[in-house]
Amino acid sequence: xxxxxxxxxxxxxxxxxxxxxxxxxxxxxxxxxxxxxxxxxxxxxxxxxxxxxxxxxxxxxxxxxxxxxxxxxxxxxxxxxxxxxxxxxxxxxxxxxxxxxxxxxxxxxxxxxxxxxxxxxxxxxxxxxxxxxxxxxxxxxxxxxxxxxxxxxxxxxxxxxxxxxxxxxxxxxxxxxxxxxxxxxxxxxxxxxxxxxxxxx
Amino acid sequence: xxxxxxxxxxxxxxxxxxxxxxxxxxxxxxxxxxxxxxxxxxxxxxxxxxxxxxxxxxxxxxxxxxxxxxxxxxxxxxxxxxxxxxxxxxxxxxxxxxxxxxxxxxxxxxxxxxxxxxxxxxxxxxxxxxxxxxxxxxxxxxxxxxxxxxxxxxxxxxxxxxxxxxxxxxxxxxxxxxxxxxxxxxxxxxxxxxxxxxxxxxxxxxxxxxxxxxxxxxxxxxxxxxxxxxxxxxxxxxxxxxxxxxxxxxxxxxxxxxxxx
Numbered sequence: 001x002x003x004x005x006x007x008x009x010x011x012x013x014x015x016x017x018x019x020x021x022x023x024x025x026x027x028x029x030x031x032x033x034x035x036x037x038x039x040x041x042x043x044x045x046x047x048x049x050x051x052x053x054x055x056x057x058x059x060x061x062x063x064x065x066x067x068x069x070x071x072x073x074x075x076x077x078x079x080x081x082x083x084x085x086x087x088x089x090x091x092x093x094x095x096x097x098x099x100x101x102x103x104x105x106x107x108x109x110x111x112x113x114x115x116x117x118x119x120x121x122x123x124x125x126x127x128x129x130x131x132x133x134x135x136x137x138x139x140x141x142x143x144x145x146x147x148x149x150x151x152x153x154x155x156x157x158x159x160x161x162x163x164x165x166x167x168x169x170x171x172x173x174x175x176x177x178x179x180x181x182x183x184x185x186x187x188x189x190x191x192x193x194x195x196x197x198x199x200x201x
Numbered sequence: 202x203x204x205x206x207x208x209x210x211x212x213x214x215x216x217x218x219x220x221x222x223x224x225x226x227x228x229x230x231x232x233x234x235x236x237x238x239x240x241x242x243x244x245x246x247x248x249x250x251x252x253x254x255x256x257x258x259x260x261x262x263x264x265x266x267x268x269x270x271x272x273x274x275x276x277x278x279x280x281x282x283x284x285x286x287x288x289x290x291x292x293x294x295x296x297x298x299x300x301x302x303x304x305x306x307x308x309x310x311x312x313x314x315x316x317x318x319x320x321x322x323x324x325x326x327x328x329x330x331x332x333x334x335x336x337x338x339x340x341x342x343x344x345x346x347x348x349x350x351x352x353x354x355x356x357x358x359x360x361x362x363x364x365x366x367x368x369x370x371x372x373x374x375x376x377x378x379x380x381x382x383x384x385x386x387x388x389x390x391x392x393x394x395x396x397x398x399x400x401x402x403x404x405x406x407x408x409x410x411x412x413x414x415x416x417x418x419x420x421x422x423x424x425x426x427x428x429x430x431x432x433x434x435x436x437x438x439x440x441x442x443x444x445x446x447x448x449x450x451x452x453x454x455x456x457x458x459x460x461x462x
Contacts, residue, residue: 037287040289142397151402153398155250163403
């Protein structure tokens with residue numbers, strides 16, 4: 001009798017397993033060195049690079065990051081955003097450049113596979129020791145767009161209406177500066193990057 | 202086995218079965234607080250070149266999420282408590298009207314407000330649900346008490362606009378405004394509500410760049426309002442486009458949806 005009673009209680013206990021997934025996540029966060037509250041690396045989603053490696057954004061911690069959202073088949077604005085970023089890259093002093101990383105995040109995961117991104121990287125002759133092009137789930141894209149105040153909407157199966165923003169993250173992944181518009185004056189952005197590098201030293 | 206013991210077993214089995222049903226509800230197999238919305242087509246106020254969009258059948262919460270429901274969520278998700286949430290995910294006024302982490306100090310039947318998009322999204326995901334998209338919300342929001350599409354009814358539009366004009370009349374519990382054609386309460390007259398893709402609302406003319414909009418929004422020129430007489434909807438879209446994901450506001454709450462597979 002007592003055994004039957006005990007088993008029923010145990011069954012009851014198992015039935016009470018509802019939404020407890022996040023309890024485990026909290027202890028995971030405590031194990032790594034705590035990220036500042038405003039760090040974008042608090043988004044812990046996984047991404048695929050142009051070389052099909054899996055990364056988390058937190059792996060950029062320690063570097064200054066220049067990041068933009070785009071999609072490979074974008075004909076108008078994205079090429080200009082990319083050339084703005086390349087221009088920024090060219091204007092950073094060589095000794096400072098090793099502390100800066102450039103990331104492009106695709107808002108079109110359906111079409112922008114690692115292979116497509118690799119093609120884009122090759123087209124622009126990007127130095128992949130500094131540049132990474134990444135693709136992820138729609139949910140991850142939505143989250144990163146949300147923290148960067150980046151607006152986007154799919155207008156046709158291959159096109160998007162979207163903001164044009166280049167963001168600079170400090171070495172802990174907090175948003176330090178944003179440059180809006182395309183073919184903008186990169187001066188402020190360059191100044192910010194220089195300041196952040198100076199702070200790092 | 203004597204009577205007393207068998208009664209005890211019966212009671213425990215009954216509790217176990219009841220618990221099962223409750224847990225299944227929480228996990229979304231049976232959604233008591235949701236109503237099935239039959240999908241359809243409509244031209245949203247802001248869309249792609251005034252094209253019709255298709256809304257598939259989906260479930261929508263009958264009421265906005267309440268303070269009581271959100272409190273229960275924070276008990277199992279401590280990182281969403283008032284003083285624990287990260288600033289990235291909610292600005293400083295998160296749960297501003299709550300007394301502290303464990304005590305709201307306001308009626309549990311109020312729609313929960315001062316919650317960010319991240320918080321609302323997490324709450325829904327925890328229930329096996331999602332935030333409704335702008336199209337889904339508008340599809341249900343265009344219904345009045347009697348018909349699914351009341352956008353041409355100027356009295357209905359005026360009624361909604363008169364609510365928008367009132368200075369934040371908060372303090373009303375869920376269910377205190379009207380029940381629409383679908384049986385959904387409080388789509389208008391209680392709080393604004395978060396949507397999953399609020400950041401897809403790009404209204405031409407909001408850029409402040411001296412060079413003009415063409416540099417701020419690629420392709421934004423095709424986004425004109427499809428019907429300027431629906432000023433109430435226009436205000437909702439304008440409101441959405443002013444939001445950032447970590448904002449928390451006195452009159453901004455949410456409800457959850459669930460796609461039908």
